[in-house]
Amino acid sequence: MFIRKLFQISDKVKWLLLELLVVFVGVYMAFLFQRYAEGQKLKDEKEKVLISLKKELEEFRTNFPGFASYQRGKLVEWDSLLDAGELTDYYNWRYLEPQYNFKVIEYAMNKEGTEIISFELYEALSKLHSRIRQLEHAERLMTNFGQRYNLVPSSLAENDPQRKILEAENRFAFYRFIGAARLRAGKLENVAELAEDILKVVNEDLGPEKTREVEISLLKNYIRAGLDVNFIRTIVDEYFPQYAQGTFDEVLKEVEQQESRAKDSTQ
Missing domain, CATH: 1.20.120 (Four Helix Bundle (Hemerythrin (Met), subunit A))
Incomplete structure (x- = not known):
């Protein structure tokens, strides 16, 4: 019954309803996009603050x-x-x-x-x-x-x-x-x-992946600060035991290589 009445509506009214529908969908999509953008901005801000x-x-x-x-x-x-x-x-x-x-x-x-x-x-x-x-x-x-x-x-x-x-x-x-x-x-x-x-x-x-990223960054900062390596190892053993076996040596080697390349580039 409703379908039959819908088809009996004049073309002018049909186009009006179609335009209203397009406007509604457009506004709703814009609202969803803005909401997503705000959510992403909030997520980025939270991660920045937590780091x-x-x-x-x-x-x-x-x-x-x-x-x-x-x-x-x-x-x-x-x-x-x-x-x-x-x-x-x-x-x-x-x-x-x-x-x-x-x-x-x-x-x-x-x-x-x-x-x-x-x-x-x-x-x-x-x-x-x-x-x-x-x-x-x-x-x-x-x-x-x-x-x-x-x-x-x-x-x-x-x-x-x-x-x-x-x-x-x-x-x-x-x-x-x-x-x-x-x-x-x-x-x-x-x-x-x-x-x-x-x-x-x-x-x-932060989650395990981002936590590890920040902790590795901290270890690199300790090394770049010129602290005694044995002292840093003591900190790692006590506060970051998950990096004590091998990982710290890899981080130390990476920092030394970066500093060596930076030194070579200035010569």
Whole structure:
């Protein structure tokens, strides 16, 4: 019945309906294309953020445990000196800010509420960001207490009241300096642990292929930076064990060949 009535419609109306159909299909296809383009743009932006985020987090994961270990070692030395009533060259310790690079973390946090950064990842990054700020504060305290060191003139006698006052102030500043250093060691460890946990989420979002690509790129950067090869091997063994057998040697050879070709081309 409907088909018969449709054929009874005038040619003018048929062409009008056909034009409307073409317009509808065109608008719908344009909408689909725009939606696809926006989705692809969002996907590219998410991948770019995750790759940069991974590189930044790997710096914390691989470097901070060593920093913390060194700080713990110095604390043993300083505690011993303080107990003996002696001082060390703590006044030489200075931390010039910005000490660490966490711009990508802050950029990613600003993407909260979008499809790029989930709430769970935002929450973890916020906690990490807070620990980094606390670490900076501990280092600021160390710098401040170090600058409070008083130079004791050699002309002052051992029993001179002024000398005793200056030495007492130095011991107190040293005591507080050690307390700030102890905070620093703890925050370094906190940041490294949080970074490692967040990296598990980032690696999962990136996928195994892209994760491997970024990690190989990091190893190449370590080599190009001129770090001792044995030191890099230690990092690989501890933090990238999947590349310890053979892969690192291949990466090392590739970088050396690239640098050799670049050197030859400039001669």
